[in-house]
Structure formats: structure tokens, C-alpha cells
Amino acid sequence: MDPIIAANWKMHKTGREVEEFFNEFLPHLQGTIWIAPSATALRLASEKAKGSNVVIGAQNIYFEKEGAFTGEISAAQVADCGAQFVIIGHSERRRLFGETDLTIKKKIKSALDYNLRPLLCIGETLDERKAKKTSDVLTRQLTDVLEEDFNGVIAYEPVWAIGTGQSATSEIIEEAHGLIKDILKKLCKKGSDIPLLYGGSVTAETAPILSRTQNVDGALVGGASLEARSLLSIMKGFA
């Protein structure tokens, strides 16, 4: 399968900055890119992306369809703004906003109900790695959440590698991805077709190494995806 490169812009970029990004990025784009801007820029980004190979997605949704949930945004609403995928269970959502495997499971179901491809993030903290609990954590984050019919994407993002400049080594990634692939095959009907991305301090320098790492089907990129030139170099590194 072609690698999937997904950009997670987190809480960055105003509308004008989104426009500037696309104006610089689109003329050089080769291949497909997934971009998750802030909810406030979803519609604008979808309009800018029209007719290109940019797939727009959301960074989060709430699992209820509609109702009295001040400040929340539903799957139907992000789909209405042009989102085709949604990041679910990012470690920042788990750590800072109290997301649990149970809420994540409900969000995945809601995403699938509205034809949004869920991009589920999993990964261990540094303490969990030090305590040799990595495989337990990854197993739990998948088995407690995934149903047989899951046909989204998984991103392995060790929490200690996110935004730290300290990417996991190829050995660590290969070991974790091997385990995750085995679990996916057991849990999901389409388990062997589920793309598995790596995320955590991916840069233009690490992209070529990642692309040669076993069981890596792409990357989820945070900080290094904010500049058009940097994101284009990462894509080139994977091509």
C-alpha cells in the first residue's frame, strides 16, 4: 500500500495562516497527504483542498450525535465541514482532557457511523516503558476499543517521543508495530489491511529511516507538518 502521511496541526494556525500554507504547499504536492487542521479551519481547508490530493480530517469529535454538550463538535458536524477522517485518542486528549478507552471506543463508533475514517492513536508513557508495560498498554488500548468491523488507521505514538525531538528507534518501532499488527489480525476482520503509522518527532531527517522500517505504513506528524516545505520534505522521504 502507498504510505499514509498525516499532519496533525494541533492548536495552530488561524484562517489566514491556513490559506498561506495551502498557497505554498499545493503547487509542489506530489502524492496524497492527510491534514487535520483545527475545527475552526476545517471548512476553509476543505475548500482549499478541493481538486487536490489533500484529505482533510478533524482532530477530535464528541461521540453523541447532537444535544446539550457545550463546546463539543459531533462527527456529523465535522463531516459537514469536509472532514473525511478524524484523529481519535491522541495522547494529549487522554492526558490533558481525561479521555478514556471507553470514550475513545464511543468516538470510533460515531466516526464510522458518519463515514469518517478513524485514526486511532495509541502509545505508552515513559514510565510505562520503564516498567516494561509497553505491550500490556498497547494490548489494552486496542482490545478495549476496537470492534471486529474497524477499518480505520492506527498510529503508534510513544508518548515520550511526541514533541520531544526524541523519535523512537527503528528497533523500538519494529517491535511495537509487530505486536500491534498481530493484535489487529486477531481483533479485526480486515486486520492485516489496517495501515499502521508511526508518530513522535517525525522530521525530514527521520522520514527516510522510517520508510525503511518494517511494518511502518506511514507517519503522523505534528510539529514538522506546520511548515509547507518541511511537510513536503517528509513526504519525499517516504516516496
Ligand code: PGA
Ligand atoms: P510531533 O507530534 O511530531 O510534534 O512529535 C506528533 C503527534 O502528536 O501526533
